[in-house]
Amino acid sequence: MAELKFLIVDDSPTMRRIVFNTLKRLGYAHIEEAEQGQEAMDKLKTIPGINFVVTDWNMPVMDGLQLVQEIRASGEFSKIPILMVTTRSVKDDIIEAMKAGVNNYIVKPFTPDVLKAKIDAILSK
Amino acid sequence: MSQNKEGVITIIETIVNELTILIDEIRPFIEQTKPIDHNHVQQHLDNLVTKMQGLTDKTHLTYELIQVVINSIHSSRNELKKSVDGLLKKTGVQLKKITTTTEEATNKILDVAEELDAEQLVIIEKLDSLKSNNNQEDIIEDIKKMIFKNQDAAFTIIDYLQFQDITAQQISGAYALLSDTEKTLLYVSNLLKEFDFGEEGPEIVLPEIDPKSFNANAIFIDKGNIQNLIDDLFETGDTDIDIPNDHNDIELKDLQASVADSEDDFDIDALFNDNNSGNQASQDDIDKLFS
Numbered sequence: 001m002a003e004l005k006f007l008i009v010d011d012s013p014t015m016r017r018i019v020f021n022t023l024k025r026l027g028y029a030h031i032e033e034a035e036q037g038q039e040a041m042d043k044l045k046t047i048p049g050i051n052f053v054v055t056d057w058n059m060p061v062m063d064g065l066q067l068v069q070e071i072r073a074s075g076e077f078s079k080i081p082i083l084m085v086t087t088r089s090v091k092d093d094i095i096e097a098m099k100a101g102v103n104n105y106i107v108k109p110f111t112p113d114v115l116k117a118k119i120d121a122i123l124s125k
Numbered sequence: 126m127s128q129n130k131e132g133v134i135t136i137i138e139t140i141v142n143e144l145t146i147l148i149d150e151i152r153p154f155i156e157q158t159k160p161i162d163h164n165h166v167q168q169h170l171d172n173l174v175t176k177m178q179g180l181t182d183k184t185h186l187t188y189e190l191i192q193v194v195i196n197s198i199h200s201s202r203n204e205l206k207k208s209v210d211g212l213l214k215k216t217g218v219q220l221k222k223i224t225t226t227t228e229e230a231t232n233k234i235l236d237v238a239e240e241l242d243a244e245q246l247v248i249i250e251k252l253d254s255l256k257s258n259n260n261q262e263d264i265i266e267d268i269k270k271m272i273f274k275n276q277d278a279a280f281t282i283i284d285y286l287q288f289q290d291i292t293a294q295q296i297s298g299a300y301a302l303l304s305d306t307e308k309t310l311l312y313v314s315n316l317l318k319e320f321d322f323g324e325e326g327p328e329i330v331l332p333e334i335d336p337k338s339f340n341a342n343a344i345f346i347d348k349g350n351i352q353n354l355i356d357d358l359f360e361t362g363d364t365d366i367d368i369p370n371d372h373n374d375i376e377l378k379d380l381q382a383s384v385a386d387s388e389d390d391f392d393i394d395a396l397f398n399d400n401n402s403g404n405q406a407s408q409d410d411i412d413k414l415f416s
Contacts, residue, residue: 058294
């Protein structure tokens, strides 16, 4: 895979900043941000080279699950790896996200080690 | 007056009786079979008039009672409206304020943490250049280790700051709940308003929160236990894995795991048992619980 260019999707500016800093610390330099799913779809279409999405679930307008479904249904971006980082931790939610097409799933609060492990796991497949 | 002690129904029943008797008295006269007893008829007519007056008095009294009830309802509605307009809206504003405050505070801490991180790298570079000009390698290595440790600490702070997102979602949940309560109270208030003649109830216009934008069940606890189960699910695809489907179970499971990990070090019962004041937990015990 080419150099990773992340898109962080979260309506919380604080969480975007935390994920941004964690990715930077893990050595990733190319990081874009979006506040919700619709903005994320717009950025995928307008910013070239985004090849990894880290998304929250609970967001206004278009939530993370809808975003995953939109991305998987789109021809152009359907293969992009998606990591969901969310507070939702009940089994039904996790299975729903899995069926929608997320590649891996992290429950907040998370540590940088967990984020790194999930990114590595996704990229190794 | 004795009539005032009677209920309206009793008065009406008496009037009906009087009318029945009166009709019976008049009927022979109408049928011309019996001469009319004027005194008897007059007596019943007098009774009827008295009862009719009693009915008027009683109706007036009933109206006054209804007025009291209407005034009471009006007063209650005003109190309800004051409560809706005041307390609940203030609570909503306060909750929003908490979110804004924690957001600002969190970002200030993030500013410091980012500066700390950037400065650490500069110091490490300077120490490296110093190393080439001196033989104090051990000391320099120690300093570097300390700086790296500080850097880790800065990132630990950043990790912990995820609390802001979680509390914000909890607060949004509380606000949505209050908003629903407010809608219900306004609806009841508008129903009561029907008792006021010629007045229309206030229009229900409340700020909406997108229910997709928060998870009211968000909790800030170490999710290591659940994360391991999720990892198994994604690795194996086995949906029968025992991940709790109830928020309380998740909280309990992770708290139990957390306590089990550290139960050798302290007595959790002593920490939470209010009845055992002689065995209160020390700050060290509390620190161990949250460490």
